[in-house]
Amino acid sequence: MRMRRTLPTVVALGMIVLTACGGGGGSSNPADDVRPTARTADAGVAGVAGATASPECAARVKTLRMAAVGTLNDVAKSGKAYMEKAHPGLTVELTATAPDYSALVQQISADRSAGRTADVAVAGFDQLPVYARQLGAQVLSPSLLRPTYDQRLLRLGTVDGKLVGIPQQVSTLALVYNLDILQKAGVDPKTLTTTDGVIAAADKIKASGQNVQPIDLPTGQQFGQWVLNTLASSKGTPIQDAAGRPALTTPAAREAAQFLAKVGTYGPQSDDPTQQGLLRFGIRRQVAITAVTVASLAGGLKFIADQGTKGFRAGAIPFPTLPGGSQHPVAGGNALTVLATDRCQQEMATELVVSLLSPDVVAASTEAFSYIPVDSQAISQLGPFYETYPQLKPFLALTGSLVKAPVWTGARGGEVPTALSNQVVRITRGEDPARTLADAQTQAEELNR
Template structure:
């Protein structure tokens, strides 16, 4: 990554005043009349997939506040590119009021981009506050308000599993998944039993979720990396065995093509956000469609589900009081129940709004595979908060290590090297 952030954005101005709100309105915080009359322009940076939501929120704000212009930049295709865009714009003298932040880049926004704290009381009454903890620092200060939250899952071709004599319920732990892979290998020559892509930071995501099932996060209580715990070693051994069944796909997109279109894999690791698009892709195959099953990522033997959150949220960057108030109102427009419901309908993220969830009954009736994951919300844990100037690079470092393990590198040696490299990055 190695993006440069101007010094002007690294320091929190002493004059910053946060809007004091005590919201009881269902629509969340709104700007004071004084600020609504004063602010003429708001600037927001989002990733491409959120452009439509941003445009709808802009239309709402510009209608509610005649004369206001909401400028949207949506050229970024990744969360790291958003960080780069904010830094480049700041260097050119252009400030950003509101931005989309990857949940695993929370530390970057707080420590290097001067993210402003948001009061949970400013959120809509229908916002599911259980998600707010995923964007907090120290369990108290809310900096990123989660908008699109995902957990890792396994997608499986139910026909292939049946042909191989695999009970889908056996996929719940790593031992069962390996046994299933062996059956698939014997029964279905030419089919990859399991495909776990590692790029786009999926490697760290899968690794952390599986290791965390035994209570061993890859980040310890004081924020340091912990890639050499017993659970981490067990996870690495499991991933090495999965890699032994054949080459794993590089990107999640490649894995989905291999699984859903080419039918060259029986089980694939994915994000829950790919479930509805995957089901729709399979439906379009008509007579060639196959029944798609969905299961949580397996736990280590004796472990319990504690999936690590991924996805994105909204982060406040405005430091002027009135810009902050108006940007907060824009944030509430982005988090409106109809916006959240529309996003879940397109990409099956977990609904962060209770009213939005109530509007998704027809979607859940059509695609019941995603329903059980709503019950995991209380068990979801925050992505690691990698501090320091190079902390944002640790997820990439970890994902590359996972890829090497799955390609045959010694798990113990690779984890030891990863631990040393991660520690050096966080110094």
């Protein structure tokens, strides 16, 4: 089947779109006025390799239920269309109203209590332990996947050494810059690969008289923890150790905190990466360099290109490493889980999962949200897309080096990411980095008990 290449009429919820002009029409929020991303994330499914359910189960199962977050509605519809065509009489019920992964867990739990269980669910990577230990996520076999699926990513879907989620959409942090501002300041973007290079660039921008803040690293939506962890991970010591304990006072964490403290001296750092970071970098052009997720890039770059002379030249690279470090970026994104317990429901649910990993669906999802593709055949289909957005190509090389995000499993572990992001705010606002990290370590240990 051929992919439908239609454009959405609105920007997907939560996507950071980089523009060069303000919104109009009297909107109270200029971000509400930005328009199309690359395309919708729906596509045809050519087949499911060897994951087809047995004739017995195909005849027996009449309903499959899938739960996803709202931004995955198009992707889920691709699997629904395939399954209902392949199995006449089957109904795939989609629930894709949850605004985020935490809300989705609550929704699935409430539905289970009411006797309405999901067979397939999309889980944020950091939520996978909840799915495995509380929601009954089944152990999955890599042998079900197509040969073109990049199995290096499967480690992102493991809990306690067992594969309970197949990574579907994978993202990480990107450093985005206004090339026009950098060139006027005499900054070569190639120097932004390390934190030392970023600071040197920021000093040049500050001295260039362009009246812009050199750098803004947002801290809201758990970006603070993500930035700190990505930097520490570049030295091989993420902020969570192998035993699941906080590791916030390592030399790498202290070095990362020193960098964040210096960043804070260039001006206020945004709390919200969308509502503030978007406005300051893209619309108001008050900032030269900022951080976004890879999943936001295609839509933003397209919008800038569509502005013509009103736009600006935007570049993007993987988030920098500490000096002497290497790229081991922390992954964000989601995985597909099977929650069905009945054997036949499991077989049909597994077939649905594999359909959602079809190269066409993966390619369409990448064109919509610029996630890092999980399938090599999908990458081969995306040649024109990467020619249009060459800024995205460097992220393809990160697949083998991505690391898992922290999973805080204590009684109040869900509070840790926000708590650590708040500690990063303290650092960027001038508080002593070493003392703040010590406070963060104590707080994280308490919440993670």
